[in-house]
Amino acid sequence: MVKVLNFLKNKRVQYVVIVWILLIKVVEIVAELLANIELLSFFELLGFGNISTLSRIIWNALVAITIVWLTYRLAKDIFQISLKTRQPSKMELLSIVLLLVWLASFVIGVFQFTLVASLPSASPQLEISKYYPPYNTTNNGLITYFIINETEREAYATLDLSKSVFSDPLSFYEIGEISMFGTENGGLSYFSLESSPIGQEMIEMKFFGNGTNGLDGWFANKIVLEKPLQVNESTTLILLLKLDPSSDNTAWTYVKLDLLSADNGEYSLTWKFHDKQINSMLYSNDRKMKMYLLGSAVEWVFFQFNIKNVFYTSFSSYPQFLIGIEYGVGAEADNAITANYLLARISDYPLKVCGDLVECVKPKIKAENSRICFEGITALKLWVT
Amino acid sequence: MFKRLILLGLLVRLVLCSWTGHPWDFEVFIRVGYYVAKGSNLFGIFPAESYHNEGLGQPIFPYVTGLGYLPAWGLYTALAYKIYSLLPVSPYLYYFMLKLAPTLGDLASTYLFYLLTLTATGDIKKARLNTLTFFLCPFIILVSSVWGMFDSIPLAFTPASMLLLLSDKPFLSGLCLGIGIYIKIVPIIYIPIHALYLNSKKGVKEALTHLLTTLLVPFILTMVPLVLFGWETSKAAITIFSQTQKTGEVLTYWNLSVLLNDLFPETFSRETLNEVFSFPLVRYFWVLGLIVGYLLYHKLQRNSSELHDLNLLLKGYLFATIGFLLTRTFIPEQFVLYLAPLIVVQAGNLPSKRTWGWMHVWVLALTFTFINLYPFAFAYLVNPNLWYIFSYWAFTKPYSSVRYFARFITAVAFDLLLVKILSEMVEKHGESA
Numbered sequence: 001m002v003k004v005l006n007f008l009k010n011k012r013v014q015y016v017v018i019v020w021i022l023l024i025k026v027v028e029i030v031a032e033l034l035a036n037i038e039l040l041s042f043f044e045l046l047g048f049g050n051i052s053t054l055s056r057i058i059w060n061a062l063v064a065i066t067i068v069w070l071t072y073r074l075a076k077d078i079f080q081i082s083l084k085t086r087q088p089s090k091m092e093l094l095s096i097v098l099l100l101v102w103l104a105s106f107v108i109g110v111f112q113f114t115l116v117a118s119l120p121s122a123s124p125q126l127e128i129s130k131y132y133p134p135y136n137t138t139n140n141g142l143i144t145y146f147i148i149n150e151t152e153r154e155a156y157a158t159l160d161l162s163k164s165v166f167s168d169p170l171s172f173y174e175i176g177e178i179s180m181f182g183t184e185n186g187g188l189s190y191f192s193l194e195s196s197p198i199g200q201e202m203i204e205m206k207f208f209g210n211g212t213n214g215l216d217g218w219f220a221n222k223i224v225l226e227k228p229l230q231v232n233e234s235t236t237l238i239l240l241l242k243l244d245p246s247s248d249n250t251a252w253t254y255v256k257l258d259l260l261s262a263d264n265g266e267y268s269l270t271w272k273f274h275d276k277q278i279n280s281m282l283y284s285n286d287r288k289m290k291m292y293l294l295g296s297a298v299e300w301v302f303f304q305f306n307i308k309n310v311f312y313t314s315f316s317s318y319p320q321f322l323i324g325i326e327y328g329v330g331a332e333a334d335n336a337i338t339a340n341y342l343l344a345r346i347s348d349y350p351l352k353v354c355g356d357l358v359e360c361v362k363p364k365i366k367a368e369n370s371r372i373c374f375e376g377i378t379a380l381k382l383w384v385t
Numbered sequence: 386m387f388k389r390l391i392l393l394g395l396l397v398r399l400v401l402c403s404w405t406g407h408p409w410d411f412e413v414f415i416r417v418g419y420y421v422a423k424g425s426n427l428f429g430i431f432p433a434e435s436y437h438n439e440g441l442g443q444p445i446f447p448y449v450t451g452l453g454y455l456p457a458w459g460l461y462t463a464l465a466y467k468i469y470s471l472l473p474v475s476p477y478l479y480y481f482m483l484k485l486a487p488t489l490g491d492l493a494s495t496y497l498f499y500l501l502t503l504t505a506t507g508d509i510k511k512a513r514l515n516t517l518t519f520f521l522c523p524f525i526i527l528v529s530s531v532w533g534m535f536d537s538i539p540l541a542f543t544p545a546s547m548l549l550l551l552s553d554k555p556f557l558s559g560l561c562l563g564i565g566i567y568i569k570i571v572p573i574i575y576i577p578i579h580a581l582y583l584n585s586k587k588g589v590k591e592a593l594t595h596l597l598t599t600l601l602v603p604f605i606l607t608m609v610p611l612v613l614f615g616w617e618t619s620k621a622a623i624t625i626f627s628q629t630q631k632t633g634e635v636l637t638y639w640n641l642s643v644l645l646n647d648l649f650p651e652t653f654s655r656e657t658l659n660e661v662f663s664f665p666l667v668r669y670f671w672v673l674g675l676i677v678g679y680l681l682y683h684k685l686q687r688n689s690s691e692l693h694d695l696n697l698l699l700k701g702y703l704f705a706t707i708g709f710l711l712t713r714t715f716i717p718e719q720f721v722l723y724l725a726p727l728i729v730v731q732a733g734n735l736p737s738k739r740t741w742g743w744m745h746v747w748v749l750a751l752t753f754t755f756i757n758l759y760p761f762a763f764a765y766l767v768n769p770n771l772w773y774i775f776s777y778w779a780f781t782k783p784y785s786s787v788r789y790f791a792r793f794i795t796a797v798a799f800d801l802l803l804v805k806i807l808s809e810m811v812e813k814h815g816e817s818a
Contacts, residue, residue, distance in 0.1 A: 024666070027669070045627060048668075062666070249630075
């Protein structure tokens with residue numbers, strides 16, 4: 001221990017450690033700056049975007065201490081300034097203790113304030129956000145109307161689909177053929193039907209890796225439809241999902257549709273969502289499967305796809321029947337990953353609000369006469385800001 | 386006799402290479418070669434594509450990941466598949482093709498170590514002895530011809546680059562080191578050693594030119610296939626950068642994390658350990674190791690004008706390698722090959738002054754390898770049950786705990802040996818200075 005302390009007292013050793021810590025900080029800053037450029041977003045891998053708040057606080061505190069330490073060393077070694085200490089009096093000691101106590105309580109107070117002020121409940125939007133129950137629904141249930149209160153009537157409003165409640169949001173939840181790889185034994189990977197505190201029904205997908213570094217693991221469910229589903233002009237896949245990020249940016253979740261073309265060819269369309277930003281399209285070697293990699297899904301994301309259009313664009317052929325659905329979650333196998341699907345639905349119609357096709361989680365809408373027209377899915381509660 | 390022994394080493398390699406392989410790494414090479422040869426993106430291989438192919442390799446892992454290297458090795462595996470597909474008599478021909486490059490890498494490295502020792506000592510007997518020490522080393526044979534790892538190829542380029550540097554050909558030296566980096570990125574850690582050496586001999590301009598040449602070569606060689614085949618740059622970068630995000634595993638004391646997780650999964654959960662390994666100072670600890678290695682070299686260079694330039698550079702290489710091996714959280718066994726300059730460094734030592742050296746290094750590395758993966762599992766291509774039996778014992782408690790414990794102890798012994806070698810080199814330098 002004494003040897004280690006003596007070693008650390010060495011001026012050169014101190015400079016090496018200072019340079020090392022500051023070099024890492026520079027890497028972090030440069031990586032973050034470069035990652036902001038779309039073409040260079042991969043630089044985020046060199047940074048520390050995935051560390052916890054506690055680690056970040058410790059890390060930044062270490063950097064701050066290093067800077068103070070460097071200043072002290074430079075002052076001493078270059079400018080020959082040294083701090084000479086003398087034995088403090090009892091009064092001075094007491095003052096220092098009081099100062100430290102005050103400083104600690106101040107830091108804790110600031111921390112608590114920051115925590116409370118950054119909570120979602122502290123958002124001023126809450127004051128004007130509200131749940132609206134349906135006012136009227138058409139006979140066939142395709143269109144639901146909502147009336148915004150007179151006092152809060154606004155021509156423009158914002159919906160939040162991730163906080164809204166839908167009727168029958170999941171059209172493909174049943175246990176099919178489960179496949180897995182790189183998972184921990186003991187049922188830690190699973191699919192379950194969950195209900196949120198506000199009554200949202202969702203599929204929760206859990207992947208718990210077996211700790212094997214460098215291996216991709218997954219947990220998937222394949223459902224072969226007993227009765228193939230006819231694909232028409234407006235058959236739409238609607239997805240509203242969120243993926244918890246992994247520790248090493250390797251998490252993903254996907255939905256795959258197996259389809260029969262008009263000439264009885266079997267094709268697959270896969271939509272895959274990662275925790276890191278990846279936008280790409282890939283074909284299998286036999287060009288019978290196309291995979292769309294659609295960016296990061298660590299926040300709620302909403303997508304809807306007209307199956308016929310996507311199929312034709314992918315395979316230059318028309319789809320006739322949907323014969324199977326597969327979905328899953330995975331990551332490099334030393335991770336525990338959760339994906340939640342609030343909407344996972346094959347719908348006969350796309351989701352439209354006030355006549356406009358919805359393209360994001362928080363669509364801006366124009367309510368006509370305080371009335372919101374919601375079609376494609378039956379909504380039970382709408383969250384409107 | 387010398388030539389016969391070389392032929393014997395070659396024969397042993399050829400006998401072993403077509404039916405053995407590391408159950409994970411070699412399986413990845415087999416599949417990547419197949420898919421890239423069929424037109425897949427080397428950096429875009431995803432589970433649905435890297436599925437096992439009937440007749441090639443074994444289905445012990447239904448899916449495997451892609452490669453985490455620059456494109457050189459992936460392209461070679463594709464070439465190997467293309468050659469095999471011209472005459473697809475047996476998949477063993479494909480496995481042989483995959484191992485051919487590492488075997489040639491062994492031969493090239495051997496020849497270069499011969500030249501290095503001859504330059505360092507001027508003694509042909511010592512040169513031959515060192516050549517055999519390397520070429521007949523069981524660990525080297527295992528890594529190249531049994532495992533299927535290709536580190537002997539970039540390893541060959543590093544002494545070649547060193548010899549060119551000493552022959553006053555810094556551009557060719559940079560080119561050579563750049564190719565080594567292109568094949569496997571590890572030799573990148575030697576660039577500062579070259580730069581410091583050139584700076585002291587020829588000035589900062591030459592050093593910077595050399596640095597730039599060395600970095601441009603792998604960059605350009607990487608960009609060519611990306612542009613040619615339309616592969617995405619971002620995916621290539623993600624593949625490479627993800628190498629900085631490894632948790633504690635294999636031949637390092639950091640593998641204690643695996644043992645702790647196995648013994649106390651609640652306390653040392655994977656989340657907690659991931660948190661530790663993603664902490665900046667842990668994740669980039671190797672940067673500190675390299676800084677120390679370069680400083681040691683710088684000090685050696687400044688204080689030892691009487692030291693032969695070759696010895697100086699070799700020690701610089703070793704400082705950087707040991708600094709890296711002692712601090713990185715993920716050290717695959719094949720990285721041990723980069724310690725081979727020890728053979729040459731210790732060639733000049735008198736037998737009476739026997740030091741901790743290459744033999745101790747490879748014996749410990751081999752012991753670790755066989756604890757980590759028992760020898761018969763390398764024959765999984767012949768019978769996949771050889772893998773299944775191992776994997777049952779390796780991952781089932783309490784056997785897994787024993788294995789993880791033995792791995793940890795061997796890794797600590799290995800790291801202590803590295804510390805010992807490093808301190809011996811530093812002390813010896815202190816004495817001579």
